[in-house]
Amino acid sequence: MMLLAVAGCGESNTPPAPAPAPTPFELAGKWLYLGPSDVPHNLTVSDTAMDYSDVDGHWSSSWTLKAHDNGAHHFQVVFGSGSGTYIPVGDSMSGAYEVDGTFLTVQLAKGLAAYPPLQGPGTCTGTADGMPVPECRLYVKQN
Amino acid sequence: MISRHHGRLGILLALELAIIGGCSVDAGPDGGSAGSVSSAGTPASAGTVGTSGSSSGGPTTGTAGTSPSAGAPSGTGGAPTAGTGTGMGGMVMGSAGTNPKGGTGSGGTSTTGGTSGGAGAPTAGSSAGGTGSGTCQKGQVKASEVVIMGESFYAIAPQYNQKRIEEDARKAGSLGANESYRNVAVSGQNMNYIATTEWTAATQGGASVKFVIMDGGGIDCLQGGTSCATCSNTFKTLLDKMGAAGVKDVLYTRYPEPGAPPGSNASLKTCLDNTMPAMQTTCAASTSPKCHWVDLRPVFVAGDTTDGLHPTQSGGEHVGDLIWSEMVKNCLAQ
Numbered sequence: 001m002m003l004l005a006v007a008g009c010g011e012s013n014t015p016p017a018p019a020p021a022p023t024p025f026e027l028a029g030k031w032l033y034l035g036p037s038d039v040p041h042n043l044t045v046s047d048t049a050m051d052y053s054d055v056d057g058h059w060s061s062s063w064t065l066k067a068h069d070n071g072a073h074h075f076q077v078v079f080g081s082g083s084g085t086y087i088p089v090g091d092s093m094s095g096a097y098e099v100d101g102t103f104l105t106v107q108l109a110k111g112l113a114a115y116p117p118l119q120g121p122g123t124c125t126g127t128a129d130g131m132p133v134p135e136c137r138l139y140v141k142q143n
Numbered sequence: 144m145i146s147r148h149h150g151r152l153g154i155l156l157a158l159e160l161a162i163i164g165g166c167s168v169d170a171g172p173d174g175g176s177a178g179s180v181s182s183a184g185t186p187a188s189a190g191t192v193g194t195s196g197s198s199s200g201g202p203t204t205g206t207a208g209t210s211p212s213a214g215a216p217s218g219t220g221g222a223p224t225a226g227t228g229t230g231m232g233g234m235v236m237g238s239a240g241t242n243p244k245g246g247t248g249s250g251g252t253s254t255t256g257g258t259s260g261g262a263g264a265p266t267a268g269s270s271a272g273g274t275g276s277g278t279c280q281k282g283q284v285k286a287s288e289v290v291i292m293g294e295s296f297y298a299i300a301p302q303y304n305q306k307r308i309e310e311d312a313r314k315a316g317s318l319g320a321n322e323s324y325r326n327v328a329v330s331g332q333n334m335n336y337i338a339t340t341e342w343t344a345a346t347q348g349g350a351s352v353k354f355v356i357m358d359g360g361g362i363d364c365l366q367g368g369t370s371c372a373t374c375s376n377t378f379k380t381l382l383d384k385m386g387a388a389g390v391k392d393v394l395y396t397r398y399p400e401p402g403a404p405p406g407s408n409a410s411l412k413t414c415l416d417n418t419m420p421a422m423q424t425t426c427a428a429s430t431s432p433k434c435h436w437v438d439l440r441p442v443f444v445a446g447d448t449t450d451g452l453h454p455t456q457s458g459g460e461h462v463g464d465l466i467w468s469e470m471v472k473n474c475l476a477q
Contacts, residue, residue: 032450034295035330040450055449101366103331125329130344138331140365140452 022047026070027097031104031139036124037132038087043106043139050077052087059084063093066112073097074115088135098122108135279474284391286322288353289476290345292337294362295330295453296398302326303459304466308356311467317477324356333366334359334374338381346388354476355385355393355432356466360422361452364414371414375421379429386431392475394435394466395426399443399458403451437469 024047031043044051046065053060063077078092090110097106098121105124109116116135119127124136291297297304305326312318327344329336337359345352359378363371378395385393397419402408426434442465447458454462470476 032452033299034452035299036295037300039300040453042450056455103366122331124331130327130329140331 023068023070025065025068025075026099027068027075027104030142032142034103034138034140035132036136036138038137041087042142043137049080050075054084054086059086061086061088066092072115073099073118076112102141104139104141106137106139107133108137279471279477281317281477284353284476285351286318286324286476288351289324290352290355291324291326291328292341292345292355292357293328293359294332294337295328296358296361296396297326297356298328298330299453303454303456304462307459307463308467308470311463312470312476315467315471315477325350328357331362333362334371334377338377338384342381342384352385352388353391355390356396357393358396358398360418361398361411361415364411364418369414370417374418375425378422379425382425382429382432382434386429390432392435392473393426393429393432394437394469394475395422396462396466397423397436397438397440399439399447399462401451403448404445405440405443405448408451435469435473435475437466439465 025045027045028047029045031045033041033043040055042053042055044053048065050063050065051060052063059082061082062080064080066076066078068075073096075095075097076092077095079090088108092112093108093110094112094115095106095108096115096118097104098118099105100121103122105118105121107116107118119133119136122138124133124138125131126133291305305324309318309323313320318324325345327341329341332341337357345355360371360374363374382393398415400406401411401415406412423436426436428434439462442461443454443458444461447455447461449455
């Protein structure tokens with residue numbers, strides 16, 4: 001009690017400094033899917049969300065951006081809502097990405113435990129067999 | 144459904160007319176006048192059959208066929224018959240045909256207009272890839288020897304372009320029910336990747352390749368800039384490699400106008416417009432393999448793409464039908 005009282009005496013009435021604004025996510029913007037294995041769709045990224053939407057409007061999914069790191073090229077998202085036969089599927093996702101000019105390569109993995117390895121910028125097919133790498137998607141920046 | 148049904152009938156009619164035109168006229172010493180290839184203002188109507196050229200006298204110059212296009216994208220032009228009897232059916236690209244018997248049949252012009260799709264210009268005179276007799280022998284190329292290369296335009300699911308070509312081929316009896324062409328296209332890859340990694344994949348294990356359907360250069364343009372300066376040289380290098388490996392024919396498809404609606408992506412359009420002429424020149428100069436240039440712009444109409452780059456089902460149908468018509472015309476993988 002004594003300690004609390006002492007601590008309380010030292011408080012000022014000035015409000016605490018606001019938390020620093022989150023760093024803008026470098027992927028913010030609209031991206032068009034190029035391949036390799038899903039149907040054409042758009043990926044819209046903001047500082048707080050990632051939204052996938054079918055170009056024909058048949059499905060969509062919205063994800064809340066939980067964390068991002070522009071330096072490490074990582075992000076984490078939590079599922080918000082979906083309609084139709086949407087992608088990706090899961091409760092939460094960890095992602096690794098690379099931006100090369102106007103192209104974005106994203107490798108997703110389920111859960112928030114670890115970030116998946118990214119094969120390489122601009123590459124979502126296996127080097128040995130040429131088969132699409134699961135949960136790897138290639139996009140191009142839209143105007 | 145009705146218009147599509149009519150469209151299919153129109154294609155069949157046009158193809159039949161082309162075959163008739165290509166085989167029935169006796170070779171004469173002169174260049175015949177290419178028939179007018181008018182394409183149809185309504186879906187599916189074929190153009191008229193051109194008249195054959197005169198068969199006497201010295202070399203004459205054939206008159207050009209015209210092919211104003213209008214109507215539905217699936218409408219194909221009619222079949223001109225030229226003096227040598229190997230005039231081909233309508234196609235989108237106007238190209239002057241030469242008459243190996245002496246005369247020169249001048250090609251028609253191809254303009255686009257109407258509400259959709261293009262019709263064709265005639266090629267008078269020579270047969271390109273077909274046999275000299277005007278017949279086309281089937282079964283000369285295996286399905287596995289037909290390779291599709293490029294990027295997402297051919298790779299992206301559900302591969303509408305390839306599906307349509309294969310549907311057409313099966314209907315014509317040129318592809319078995321369980322057969323498929325080999326698609327080594329990889330999304331997002333530039334011309335250099337296509338010319339190296341994809342070509343390596345196409346020939347892996349000593350696989351035989353006789354006929355290639357491809358595009359390339361679009362990703363180079365998407366990477367920025369107003370043109371791809373290296374694309375045509377890379378393309379030439381690839382063609383040389385293909386020729387050395389025994390590829391007989393390459394069908395390069397010039398990209399549709401980018402954007403939705405087509406043409407609305409101004410920056411990409413500028414780059415493609417600046418890059419494609421040199422690619423076309425390279426294609427035209429290649430004799431081994433023979434390179435066939437197919438311009439997809441006239442058949443790719445509003446509704447054929449939603450994202451501005453990739454075909455919808457209707458886009459795949461229009462692209463596939465045009466490619467197949469070129470394959471029929473030139474006796475490729477029949």
